[in-house]
Structures are given as C-alpha cells and as structure tokens.
Amino acid sequence: DAGVTQSPTHLIKTRGQHVTLRCSPISGHKSVSWYQQVLGQGPQFIFQYYEKEERGRGNFPDRFSARQFPNYSSELNVNALLLGDSALYLCASSLFPGVDEQYFGPGTRLTVT
Amino acid sequence: GQQVMQIPQYQHVQEGEDFTTYCNSSTTLSNIQWYKQRPGGHPVFLIQLVKSGEVKKQKRLTFQFGEAKKNSSLHITATQTTDVGTYFCAVCNTGTASKLTFGTGTRLQVTL
Structure with missing residues (x-):
C-alpha cells in the first residue's frame, strides 16, 4: 500500500513569492495535518483538515492557508514568502482526527532566498 | 501554549550501550506518543501511551508513562x-x- 505522498520534494522560491504544496493521504484516511519543521527542531502544527473542514489551526500567520479536496488530498498555500519560511513541510494522515497515530509523508523541503 | 521538554538534547553512545531519553510536561497529559526521525527522513510513529504508569515494550525499546502522567x-x-x-x-x-x-x-x- 502506498504511504502518504507529497509533492514537490524540493522547492526554491524567492522572498515575496507564493507556494503551493500538495499531499495525498494513505488510502482510507480522511484526516490530513500539516507541520512545519525547521532544521534542528521538532515539527510544529500548522493545520488539520477532516472531511474538507478545518479542525485545528496552529500559531501561524494568515499567510498560511490550506484546503482539503473531496478525495481527501490536501494543499498548503503560503503567500508572501519570508526567509524564515524555509523549512521541511510535513503532511500527516490518520483515519480520524481524534487521538490517533499520525503517518507522515516524506515532506517538501522549501528554501526561500 | 503547551511545552514538552526532552533531555538530553544529544547523546553519543557506543554500539551495545543503553540509551534513555526523558520527556517532561508541566501539565497532566491525556496521552503521549513517541516518534523516530532518521537523518534526512520523516517522523515515524513508534508507540502511544495512555494509562498512568503504563509500560510497553517493542523488542529492545521500552516506553514508560509516569504515574502522574506528566512524564515519559x-x-x-x-x-x-x-x-x-x-x-x-x-x-x-x-x-x-x-x-x-x-x-x-x-x-x-x-x-x-
């Protein structure tokens, strides 16, 4: 069975640009979460979506937005990129948004120059 | 927001030696999960602990949840x-x- 997939693998953007990251959850998983992991730190929660609705939002500015599609895949959008947005962006899926183990994808490495 | 501290930050051991990492919270936790992330990789779920004083083993790995559910x-x-x-x-x-x-x-x- 395929695990969580993310695209692209790597991305280089310039300050002020916009970026869209994509995630496909494990088949049958309806919940998708996004995390930002800066080098040397633990992942930080950005969003969780379940059945196309936002179920949770972390401490991130409004430049960050996301959505979930009817097939449960998800997009994370970041506007007006800053140098500090450079990080590994991880997508995680689970069956339900409750207390459940999270299956992480390989991540998208975003570099902002 | 909730803060969870781990110690040590880094440990270097020789193969065959034992290793322990500790996780501490100032508030009572309903549950705790453990993940492993290989260099260049992504976090992989290891286990979830829910009950006070719970101990779980996976081959050479032993996980423990404190009696007060504030540490693991x-x-x-x-x-x-x-x-x-x-x-x-x-x-x-x-x-x-x-x-x-x-x-x-x-x-x-x-x-x-």
Whole structure:
C-alpha cells in the first residue's frame, strides 16, 4: 500500500513569492495535518483538515492557508514568502482526527532566498 | 501554549550501550506518543501511551508513562547503529483536532 505522498520534494522560491504544496493521504484516511519543521527542531502544527473542514489551526500567520479536496488530498498555500519560511513541510494522515497515530509523508523541503 | 521538554538534547553512545531519553510536561497529559526521525527522513510513529504508569515494550525499546502522567521515557537496550536518529515525544491534544505538540527531541548517535 502506498504511504502518504507529497509533492514537490524540493522547492526554491524567492522572498515575496507564493507556494503551493500538495499531499495525498494513505488510502482510507480522511484526516490530513500539516507541520512545519525547521532544521534542528521538532515539527510544529500548522493545520488539520477532516472531511474538507478545518479542525485545528496552529500559531501561524494568515499567510498560511490550506484546503482539503473531496478525495481527501490536501494543499498548503503560503503567500508572501519570508526567509524564515524555509523549512521541511510535513503532511500527516490518520483515519480520524481524534487521538490517533499520525503517518507522515516524506515532506517538501522549501528554501526561500 | 503547551511545552514538552526532552533531555538530553544529544547523546553519543557506543554500539551495545543503553540509551534513555526523558520527556517532561508541566501539565497532566491525556496521552503521549513517541516518534523516530532518521537523518534526512520523516517522523515515524513508534508507540502511544495512555494509562498512568503504563509500560510497553517493542523488542529492545521500552516506553514508560509516569504515574502522574506528566512524564515519559524511552529506553533502548544494547543500541545498534540502526537506532541512529532523533527521538521525539509528542502530546496529542484531544478535542476536535488531533494536534500533535512535539517535544524538543533527543538526537542519538551510535558508533561502533
């Protein structure tokens, strides 16, 4: 069975640009979460979506937005990129948004120059 | 917001030695999860602990949840080079969303 997939693998953007990251959850998983992991730190929660609705939002500015599609895949959008947005962006899926183990994808490495 | 501290930040052991990482919270936790992240990789779920005083084993790994549910530990017996990576504890905030708050992580280096 395929695990969580993310695209692209790597991305280089310039300050002020916009970026869209994509995630496909494990088949049958309806919940998708996004995390930002800066080098040397633990992942930080950005969003969780379940059945196309936002179920949770972390401490991130409004430049960050996301959505979930009817097939449960998800997009994370970041506007007006800053140098500090450079990080590994991880997508995680689970069956339900409750207390459940999270299956992480390989991540998208975003570099902002 | 909730903070979860882990100690040590880094540990270097020789293969065959034991290793322990500790996770501490100032508040009572409903549950705790442990993840392993290999260098260049992504977090991989290891286990979830829910009950006070719970102890779970996975081969050479032993996980413990404190009696007061404010701390947890991961102990690896007789480390191997395949154990290299960063070990994170993570607290799952219950409610309508399963937001994971990750600890600061402990990076384990194992040499022959």
